[in-house]
Amino acid sequence: MPDVSNILVIAPxxxxxxxxxxxxxxQLVPFQARTIPIATLGPGLPDSLPHIRWRDLPKLWRRPRGRPFRIWHARRNTEMLAGVFLxxxxxxxxxLLFxxxxxxxxxxxxxxxxxxMDAVVATSERSRSYLKAPARVVMHGIDVERFSPDGEMPAGEAAAALAGRKIVxxxxxxxxQKGTDLFVEAMIALLPQHPNWSAVITGRVTADNRAFAAGLEDRIAAAGLNDRIRFVGEVDDIAAWFRRFDLYVAPPRNEGFGLTPLEAMASRTPVVASDAGAFAELIVEGVTGRVVPTGDSAALAAAIEPYLGDAELRARTADAGLxxxxxHFPLQREADELASVYEALWAS
Known part of the structure; x- marks a missing residue:
């Protein structure tokens, strides 16, 4: 438990x-903690992160050591409101930073x-365009040590059943919202012409989306592709699956930022994505992957198909993405840019 008097930044x-x-x-706070005394506050976070407790809040009336004030770095409305109240x-x-x-x-x-707020950060140029306040763009990064071409491949029954197969x-x-149905439609259209490929969908199904998932399984069964389009559920190590994929598809209709294309590219996997989130700012069109209009399964399939039949294209795109x-997108770069935002606030 860190000494609250030393904490300069709080991430609620x-x-x-x-x-x-x-x-x-x-993912970000451990990188920030290497150079800045930072602590989290709130539920749902691993104990390994530096954190303060709710009962520590009265200690925030005392100024931190070496600075005239602390920075409250909010990312949600509730956290902004709490900062305004404090x-x-x-x-x-x-x-207050948002x-x-x-x-x-x-x-x-x-x-x-x-x-x-005293300062605002946007995670992409598109996000900044919706703000009515001045903002600096600091794009997210990823842990390029965790997500890399080197490391373990997925284990278990699902992975074993796919041995020797190419995987989308x-x-x-x-x-x-995540466009899972668009992916399934594209796979139903493409896989019959590419017999050495299978599709894998990772991720959990919440109670309110069980009917949606069941409808997708019915469509897959009707197409006779039960053994080639597989739902493997929530996985313990998604980084291993990104290494195993030969092509990654990110088809959401709506996204805040969206890290998965970066995680795939860092794993040396080419990417096809919808024009949601910051994807168009992450992917160099035609070089590190493809970006297609949101909600268009036909355009998605058309962008995917060249990669299924061209190993050289996949390799070239994968190398460029890596x-x-x-x-441009290591997590340390994001931590460093946020540190400069903090320093500008303290200088003000």
Whole structure:
């Protein structure tokens, strides 16, 4: 447990269930902690992260050692609201920073909360375009040591059943927003012409999406592809599956940022993605992969098909993607850029 008097940055996480924001905090904070005294606050985070407890909050009235105030780095409305309350009502020495990944027009309530922030970060140029406040773009990065071409391959019954097969992969919760149905439609159209390929879908099915998943399984069965389009559920080590995939497809209809294309490219796997999230800013069109319109299964299939029959294209694209991620999207780069945002706040 860190000494609160030394903590300079607090990263609250007010959502217990795993989400993209939570995943960002879990991956990023250990890199930030190498150079900045930072702690998390809230549920749903591993004990290995530096954290403070709710009962430590009164200690925030005291200024931290060596700085005039702490930085409260919020990523959700509830966390912005808590920061405003601590700073403006309880008069704690805090500056408020908000990171926005949303790619939609904000509600009036969200705009009000953003107006109360001392600084704003957007995770992409597209996200910044929806903000009514000045913002700096700091794009997410990934752990290029965890996601790399070198490492273990997936083990277990599902992996063994796919031995010797080429695999098109798709990862994420099984739901309409994630475009799982678009992937299934594309695979139903393509796999009969490519007998050495199979499709693997990783990710959990929540209770409210069981009917959606069952409908996809019915369509797969009707196409006679039960043995070639496989749902393997939530997996323990997704990095191993990214290494195993020969092509990765990210088809969501809506996304905040979306890390999976970067994770695939870092694993030396070519990518085809919809124009959701920050994908068009992550993928160099025709070089590290392809980007197609959202919601268009025919366009998705057309972009996928050349990769299924051309090993040289896959290799060339995979090499370019690996270089792109290692050069521009390591997690340490994100941590360093956020550190410069913090320093600018302290200098102000």
């Amino acid at each position: 996480n007010f959502k217990r269930r795993l989400s993209g924001v939570t995943s960002t905090i879990v 700073r403006d009502v309880l008069r704690m020495p805090l500056k 990171t926005s990944a949303a790619q939609r027009h904000h509600t009036g309530w969200t705009r009000f909360l953003i107006s109360r 992969g798709c990862s994420g919760r099984i739901r309409h 270089q792109q991620v290692r050069s």
